[in-house]
Amino acid sequence: MPDILTNMKISIVGTGNVAFHLGKRLVEKGLTINQVIGRDEAKTRWLSEILQAKQATFAKNIDESSDLFIIAVSDTAIEEVAKKLSEFIDKQCVVHTSGSIPSTILQPYFKHFGVLYPLQTFSLTSQPDFDKIPIFINNTPQYYIPFLKNLAEKISPRVYELPDEDRMTLHVAAVFVNNFTNHLFKIGSEILAKQNLPFDVLLPLIEETVNKIRHNPPLSMQTGPAKRGDNVTVEKHLAFLEQQAPQYDLLYTLLSISINPDLKINK
Amino acid sequence: MPDILTNMKISIVGTGNVAFHLGKRLVEKGLTINQVIGRDEAKTRWLSEILQAKQATFAKNIDESSDLFIIAVSDTAIEEVAKKLSEFIDKQCVVHTSGSIPSTILQPYFKHFGVLYPLQTFSLTSQPDFDKIPIFINNTPQYYIPFLKNLAEKISPRVYELPDEDRMTLHVAAVFVNNFTNHLFKIGSEILAKQNLPFDVLLPLIEETVNKIRHNPPLSMQTGPAKRGDNVTVEKHLAFLEQQAPQYDLLYTLLSISINPDLKINK
Incomplete structure (x- = not known):
């Protein structure tokens, strides 16, 4: 059976704890991160090297060919980041990773939006046990659900589809x-x-x-x-x-x- | 060096979770429990068999020759049990195992009284890891402190002397x-x-x-x-x-x- 993830390009937006651990997990599971997009140039370089990905800041070099953009930034920065990102991309899917922000915060900016929320508290110093961490996803319209589901299942065996209200x-x-x-x-x-x-x-x-x-x-x-x-x-x-x-x-x-x-x- | 615990006789008063786990630990560490004293005859028989100890109820058979009586009963029963026990014993040391009751609740009844408090929540179904559980002791007058300390160190390496107020x-x-x-x-x-x-x-x-x-x-x-x-x-x-x-x-x-x-x- 062909893997639905084959040839899918993934970019990670953010360079904090969630971006670091999610990115590392995806790479460990054999996926390729196309690009790390960050505000801080030094941190972006740092994470892109760890993930062996290309790097970009919002000023330049954003690779529009990625199919999925995972916005892993603090709750208060999601909207600003989404707005900036929307200057570059159009039909791709954009998800954030927050438990407390509705997916609809992305609606004004993208045709395909959603959430990929790992229910865990991440810190740089401790190694999360992803096999136990539940991941909650949603997507509007549902076009990308099979892809998000497959992707999430690379991260953890415990994947749930969950609407904003329940999150x-x-x-x-x-x-x-x-x-x-x-x-x-x-x-x-x-x-x-x-x-x-x-x-x-x-x-x-x-x-x-x-x-x-x-x-x-x-x-x-x-x-x-x-x-x-x-x-x-x-x-x-x-x-x-x-x-x-x-x-x-x-x-x-x-x-x-x-x-x-x-x-x-x-x- | 002769062990201070040699020839010391210990009785356990009570048949609940604390009595069960403390008693088992002491036996595992090579000590002998002289007697289990309980109110309920069936439970007393059950625990005395597990600990290979003699058994007694408050009505009969209490062995006055024990040097230490450990009252391991619920907080609200300590005083009543102490009172009954005091009909039989005189110069021996009596301690309870509670964190919230001062040792002085035993003062009206015994010349030597104190506390041996394991800081843990015990249940019959889960096995406590005594090597990590701190034990807090006190004794008035301090005559039995060396004995209590040695005894507590059989239970756990983490033994602290602690007055009532700090408990x-x-x-x-x-x-x-x-x-x-x-x-x-x-x-x-x-x-x-x-x-x-x-x-x-x-x-x-x-x-x-x-x-x-x-x-x-x-x-x-x-x-x-x-x-x-x-x-x-x-x-x-x-x-x-x-x-x-x-x-x-x-x-x-x-x-x-x-x-x-x-x-x-x-x-």
Whole structure:
């Protein structure tokens, strides 16, 4: 069976963490990146060398012959980048990689637009395990869906077609389990630091918290004073926080009541 | 060098998750459990067989010759159990295993009392990695400290002496990173379930969130719309929550402002 990706030319727009990791993964999977397009010349050269691709800035050298342009830039830069790119290309497909921006942000600029969203937080220093990362795609009109699907399946076995509305759902859920969770870790570290206790004493507990939800719904794994209706401990903790870290007092209360609406907190 | 633990007799009071895992670990490390003391006869028999120990209920057969009694029961049962136990023993050392109860709850009942607190959430189904679990001990008067320290070091290489006040610090921090984090996972799963998306699409993101704080302080790893002052996305998420899950609206706002006090949320 001929590979739908054969002879398809792909350009990556952007030089950040997502551009780096997606580009590297595609190259590792045997695909060729035609061109890396960036604003910063040094960074563009850096990434194009890693990906063995041609390079371009928005001022010059954009290769219009690519069939797909993957815009992997920060949410706030997508529209500006799309606008610039639209000066060069016409019938090609353009996707962005953001979880929180609708694909329709690209609609004024391109006939074929869509999203290729890997649900993961990327950093330059840690190696993502793409085999586990779900990829969500959409495309309007649907002409390029088979191509995007094939491409995404080169990146990860877990590919889902998902309309813009549902991607918002995903992103809100991701904020809770990633951004907000990290903030709770930070609060934990801050509380310990006040007593000169090292944060890493909490790591085994954090790891076990995650282990437990690998195979069980989080609701069934809930433990702690709030869950068991232990008002005495909840109030002792609040009194402690009032002394030691009053800025987290309200957050403790709200999270406890969210876990157990029947809690009676007298303070 | 003679082992300080030689000829020391240990009884475990309780038959729950902590009693089970601590007892098993001690036996695996070559110690002998003298007796398992429980309220429920069937459970007591079950655990005493696993630990190859004698068994007793509070009504009968308590072996007063043990030197240490480890009360591993739920927080709310500690005092009642201590009271019953105190009918039988006198000069021996009694510790409980709770993070949130001061050792002094045992003071009215025993001359030698203390705590042996493993900072972990235990369940019957998952195997704790004791080599990583920190153990916090204290003892009043300090007569038994060398013994408790040696014993704890059989369980884990990470043993800390910690007064009651600091154990409270630990427990509050643990509530944030374990109980509250699990609740955020539950919220994530709930939001996804409304759109028929499976929770496990979030697992790689959750794992990466934890990976990042193994070697970096959580504060430096914070990302997301709140952190970068992206009011537009924060407000879109809040509008989404108002429609889909209004019960988490306030929590989203409070966590976002806690991450970034400069956020301007207009709603």
